[in-house]
Amino acid sequence: MEVIPSGGTHGAEIRGVDLSEPIDDVIFEAIMEAFHAHSVVVFRNQCLSEQDHVDFASRIGEIDNDVYGHFSHPDHNEIIILSNILDDDGNPIGVQEAGLFWHTDLAYTQTPSRASLLYSFEIPVADDGTVLGDTLFSNTAAAFDGLPDNIKSRIQGKTITNRHAYAYFKSGHGEQFKKSADALHDVIHPLVIKHPFTGRKILFCNEAMTVCINELTETESEQLLGFLVEHVKKPEFVYRHKWQVGDLLMWDNFPTQHSVDHNFKLPLRRRMQRITVRGSVPRSA
Numbered sequence: 184m185e186v187i188p189s190g191g192t193h194g195a196e197i198r199g200v201d202l203s204e205p206i207d208d209v210i211f212e213a214i215m216e217a218f219h220a221h222s223v224v225v226f227r228n229q230c231l232s233e234q235d236h237v238d239f240a241s242r243i244g245e246i247d248n249d250v251y252g253h254f255s256h257p258d259h260n261e262i263i264i265l266s267n268i269l270d271d272d273g274n275p276i277g278v279q280e281a282g283l284f285w286h287t288d289l290a291y292t293q294t295p296s297r298a299s300l301l302y303s304f305e306i307p308v309a310d311d312g313t314v315l316g317d318t319l320f321s322n323t324a325a326a327f328d329g330l331p332d333n334i335k336s337r338i339q340g341k342t343i344t345n346r347h348a349y350a351y352f353k354s355g356h357g358e359q360f361k362k363s364a365d366a367l368h369d370v371i372h373p374l375v376i377k378h379p380f381t382g383r384k385i386l387f388c389n390e391a392m393t394v395c396i397n398e399l400t401e402t403e404s405e406q407l408l409g410f411l412v413e414h415v416k417k418p419e420f421v422y423r424h425k426w427q428v429g430d431l432l433m434w435d436n437f438p439t440q441h442s443v444d445h446n447f448k449l450p451l452r453r454r455m456q457r458i459t460v461r462g463s464v465p466r467s468a
């Protein structure tokens with residue numbers, strides 16, 4: 184097994200591992216070490232059955248119950264389909280606009296995902312050969328470190344309210360999440376959290392879900408949140424993943440946020456499958 188860092192703020196490729204084969208404990212520990220060191224890791228050219236995907240995710244931890252039940256894989260409830268493809272009746276086969284806004288997976292629940300594992304089947308490619316639909320990952324530990332001192336002291340000890348698909352509803356894209364949003368309640372998390380394994384401080388508000396900073400007035404909250412959600416998008420914190428068919432991309436949700444470059448549409452098809460591994464309750468840093 185070989186780990187090749189992206190050269191940026193985080194992200195790495197892991198070579199020499201076939202996830203469809205049994206993985207011994209030594210290799211598994213090495214994978215988890217690389218995962219904690221680089222936060223976003225990709226295994227290229229994988230050929231995985233649904234069961235392979237489930238088996239590898241289960242080895243990391245308990246699989247999250249799927250909140251998008253209507254977009255689950257028909258035979259594997261724990262797998263969610265992300266796709267812009269429509270079936271013969273014109274209905275979406277999966278979540279169509281996943282990642283339109285920057286977010287941390289399941290940060291609208293008490294226990295945001297520890298890990299997300301996304302496997303690609305179809306990737307949109309433009310006529311000139313350009314791969315479209317990149318996924319962007321911000322390193323939100325580095326983003327915290329990069330804040331000015333006066334902002335660091337302003338956000339220390341504050342809490343946030345997160346709501347499922349908040350930015351989608353606010354911008355008129357919420358319909359696809361109506362079913363899941365109706366079933367969920369707002370949650371409160373610390374604004375600055377401590378990584379459960381590395382101990383690093385992490386900026387935890389996000390554009391997609393964070394409604395407000397609870398201890399501030401509405402105007403103060405809007406101004407500060409506006410600054411923070413733009414701060415995490417700065418290029419120096421971002422790794423851009425260029426997809427290939429057969430990528431198994433795995434990321435640590437605590438020290439990262441991600442979004443998708445929605446620069447493609449049908450007839451260009453994008454189809455992926457995601458499994459999330461349950462995390463712990465985020466602790467204040």
Ligand SMILES: [Fe+2]
Nearest residue numbers: 282287288441
């Ligand atoms: Fe996501």
